[in-house]
Amino acid sequence: MHRFAKPSVFLKLTGAMMPWVVALTVILTAAGLYLALIGSPVDYQQGNTVRIMYIHVPAAWMGLFCYVGMALCGAMSLIWKHPLADICARATAPVGATFTALTLITGSLWGEPMWGTWWVWDARLTSMLILLFLYLGYIALVNAFDDPERGSKAGSALALVGAINVPIVKFSVDWWNTLHQPASVARMGGPTIDPSMLAPLLIMAFAFTGYYFIVLVLRVRLELNQRRIRALQLSGLFDERPVASGDHDELAYDQGHNAGASK
Amino acid sequence: MSLSRAKSRKRQRMYIVMAALLAVGAAAALALTAFEDSVVFFFSPTEIAEKSPIDPDQRLRVGGLVEEGSLKKLGGGETVTFIVTDMANAVTISYTGILPDLFREGQGVVAEGHMGSEGQFIASEVLAKHDENYMPPEVADSLKKSGYWEEIEARNAEQMRN
Numbered sequence: 001m002h003r004f005a006k007p008s009v010f011l012k013l014t015g016a017m018m019p020w021v022v023a024l025t026v027i028l029t030a031a032g033l034y035l036a037l038i039g040s041p042v043d044y045q046q047g048n049t050v051r052i053m054y055i056h057v058p059a060a061w062m063g064l065f066c067y068v069g070m071a072l073c074g075a076m077s078l079i080w081k082h083p084l085a086d087i088c089a090r091a092t093a094p095v096g097a098t099f100t101a102l103t104l105i106t107g108s109l110w111g112e113p114m115w116g117t118w119w120v121w122d123a124r125l126t127s128m129l130i131l132l133f134l135y136l137g138y139i140a141l142v143n144a145f146d147d148p149e150r151g152s153k154a155g156s157a158l159a160l161v162g163a164i165n166v167p168i169v170k171f172s173v174d175w176w177n178t179l180h181q182p183a184s185v186a187r188m189g190g191p192t193i194d195p196s197m198l199a200p201l202l203i204m205a206f207a208f209t210g211y212y213f214i215v216l217v218l219r220v221r222l223e224l225n226q227r228r229i230r231a232l233q234l235s236g237l238f239d240e241r242p243v244a245s246g247d248h249d250e251l252a253y254d255q256g257h258n259a260g261a262s263k
Numbered sequence: 264m265s266l267s268r269a270k271s272r273k274r275q276r277m278y279i280v281m282a283a284l285l286a287v288g289a290a291a292a293l294a295l296t297a298f299e300d301s302v303v304f305f306f307s308p309t310e311i312a313e314k315s316p317i318d319p320d321q322r323l324r325v326g327g328l329v330e331e332g333s334l335k336k337l338g339g340g341e342t343v344t345f346i347v348t349d350m351a352n353a354v355t356i357s358y359t360g361i362l363p364d365l366f367r368e369g370q371g372v373v374a375e376g377h378m379g380s381e382g383q384f385i386a387s388e389v390l391a392k393h394d395e396n397y398m399p400p401e402v403a404d405s406l407k408k409s410g411y412w413e414e415i416e417a418r419n420a421e422q423m424r425n
Contacts, residue, residue, distance in 0.1 A: 041399035041400075041401075042399065042400070043397055043398065043399070044398055044399060044400040044402070044403035044404075045365060045367075045370075045393070046365075046393070050397065053397070075280055078276060078280060079273055079276045079277045079280060080273055113364060114363070114364070114365050114391060114393055115363060115365070115390045115391055115392070115393065116362075116363030116364075116365075116388075116389070116390045116391055117388075117390055120304065120390070121304075122304035123302050123303075123304065160280060160283070160284060161283070161284075161287050163284070164284070164287050164288050164291045168291070168295070175295075176299070176302050176303045176304065177303040177304050177305050177306070177307070177326060177423075178303075178304050179304050179305075179373055179390060179392055181392075181393050181394055181395045182394075182395045182422060183395065184395040184396075184397060187395070192395045192396045192397070193395075193396070193397040193398075194397055194398040194399060194402055196399060197397050197398070197399075
């Protein structure tokens with residue numbers, strides 16, 4: 001695993017995967033949107049309002065998925081001091097926060113016509129709002145220190161403690177009475193959603209996952225490049241001569257990257 | 264030698280992280296169990312029956328399925344009464360106002376208000392509770408014809424009892 005955690009390896013690997021993932025995500029998004037908005041039937045009760053579900057549910061899944069990823073990266077950064085894990089956690093936070101906010105907004109837009117209210121303080125809605133605050137708290141915390149390493153430590157601790165909220169979000173609808181419905185897809189006894197609606201939902205979920213992967217790689221790349229620039233500036237390389245060979249390029253990534261990691 | 268020390272430090276950190284997670288998880292579980300009555304969004308008719316007599320000044324929510332054929336319009340039609348059931352117990356609810364679009368007999372609702380005299384619940388707000396079933400109208404029709412519908416309604420009532 002440590003082998004893959006080297007920035008140069010990460011860049012090579014993701015660089016090779018990127019065009020395929022982008023192509024796949026574009027296709028999935030186009031197909032998913034068509035099926036969700038036009039090519040799927042209306043619901044017997046909700047009518048066309050059901051189409052909000054095709055955004056709401058994948059966004060909610062991704063909100064939780066990103067948090068799990070962020071907490072795992074936080075654990076790796078705390079335990080093994082992997083700088084790349086820390087970068088991944090920091091890169092995931094705003095994406096996960098956006099997915100969570102999207103869930104809350106679309107849920108609210110659906111709730112008004114269907115439930116008759118924009119918002120209630122039931123266990124599912126409240127725990128999802130807490131999830132958003134955990135993301136925002138993490139983002140604020142990691143940026144609150146002059147020393148990035150201290151920020152990472154505090155942020156990782158917060159991400160890990162907040163991970164307790166993830167099963168609470170998922171099982172809130174089973175443990176307590178809520179206005180929010182129980183699970184329709186990931187439940188014992190199979191989905192309670194018609195296959196003609198489940199298919200677009202799953203396609204949208206894969207499209208959202210692809211989108212997350214793309215944004216994550218772009219954000220990690222940006223951070224690696226910024227660190228590399230900083231390392232090159234520190235080494236005084238910019239003052240003297242331009243970088244000569246490709247080999248040197250790669251070395252600079254890992255050197256700058258691991259500057260604080262060998263402890 | 265120094266390598267193994269680094270390894271044992273990593274292991275130590277891993278144990279600390281796992282212990283902290285366990286402690287936080289246990290604390291959360293205890294807190295949520297202790298405050299269960301305020302975490303639940305509504306009480307089922309059975310819970311209402313267990314709790315009664317309930318102070319008329321206490322605001323609370325009742326949830327359940329609207330019993331088939333129980334919806335009655337009173338006076339000018341502004342005020343309605345209906346029975347909410349979890350198939351074990353039932354509560355009669357009276358409400359003045361506009362019902363949500365999804366309000367239907369046989370469907371879940373949550374009413375907020377207080378207990379009136381004669382065991383009636385006076386609601387100031389009624390929300391529709393959407394269940395976890397998604398299907399096109401044709402599928403719903405064929406389910407109703409085949410008699411599979413009762414199974415779904417029984418499951419919904421079960422969930423209301425929770």
